[in-house]
Amino acid sequence: MSNRREFIVQVSLGGGALLAGSAFAQGTMLSETDKQAVTLGYKADTTKVDKTKFPKHTVDQKCSNCVLYQGKASDKAGGCGAFPGKQVAGNGWCSAWAKKA
Ligand code: SF4
DSSP states (O other), X not given: OHHHHHHHXXXXXXHHHHHHHHHHHHOEEOOTTSHHHHXXXXXXXXXXXXXXXXXXOOTTOXXXXXXXXXXXXXXXXXXXXXXXXXXXXXXXXXXXXXXXX
């Protein structure tokens, strides 16, 4: 009986921690003015990328088809290996872009 109660308590605590964990994992949206974002030329809209600075960039290159993107291709935003703890826009781009195989 007491084991069962303990089990329920653990499950509910664990569930709460899981929820909190996933909210944390999502992170905050990366700002274009973030220091690292500026360094990598990140734009939340791939069509706004500076053509002069990044002549090899094309508008079909975006976070959602980048190998470092942790979201699904259809997600509006997702994590990125280049910006730990932040969310980048699926339609964004930065100079670390590399085509997802
Ligand atoms: Fe987007 Fe890829 Fe740059 Fe991350 S590394 S911001 S997913 S283009």
